[in-house]
Amino acid sequence: MREHTEHTGQAGNTPSATEVDLGTTLLRQAATALEAEHAEAAAFNLVRQALAIRQTPAPQELAELTDSLLNHCASLAVGVETIPAEQRPARGAGALRDWAQLRADGPADGPLGSWSYARQLALVARNLLQAIREHRGAALERAAYVGRPSLPPLAPSSR
Secondary structure, three states: OEEEEEEEOOOOOOEEEEEEEHHHHHHHHHHHHHHHHHHHHHHHHHHHHHHHOOOOOOHHHHHHHHHHHHHHHHHHHHHHHOOOOOOOOHHHHHHHHHHHHHHHHOOOOOOOHHHHHHHHHHHHHHHHHHHHHHHHHHHHHHHOOEEEOOEEEEOHHHO
16 A cells, blocks of 8 residues: 655656555554453453452462553553543542552562452553543543534534
C-alpha cells in the first residue's frame, strides 16, 4: 500500500514524486495496538487470579506473583500518567497515589505481609487498568460525534 503525492519543485516548477510506504506504518500501529491489548489482557487475567487466591500460596509462587504484579503496575501506571490530568479519571489518580505509596512502603512485616502486599498490588493494577479503559471509552464516545460549524453535531446513529 503506497501513497503517491506530487509536489511542485521550487526551482523549476517540475513536479517531483514522493512515495510513502503506508503499509509499514499501519502494521506498526496495528502491532502496537495488539501488544497493548495483549498486555491489558495479561494484566487482567493476573489480577483476577491474584484476587481469587483464598489461602496463602507457597513463598516461591507468591514471589513470582508479586514480581509479575509489580511489572504490570509499573507499565499500567505509565499508561495512566500519559492521560492528561484534566481528563484522568478519579480512579486513575487514586490508583497512581496508591501505587506510589506501595512502592515507597513495600510489603509489611509479619506472616501475612507479603500476601497482603500482592493483594494490594492486584487491586491497584485493577484500578489502573479500569482507569485506562474508562478514558479510552470516554475518548471513543467523544469521537463518535461529528462536529459541524454552525450546526449541531451528528450523532453516530444519524450518519
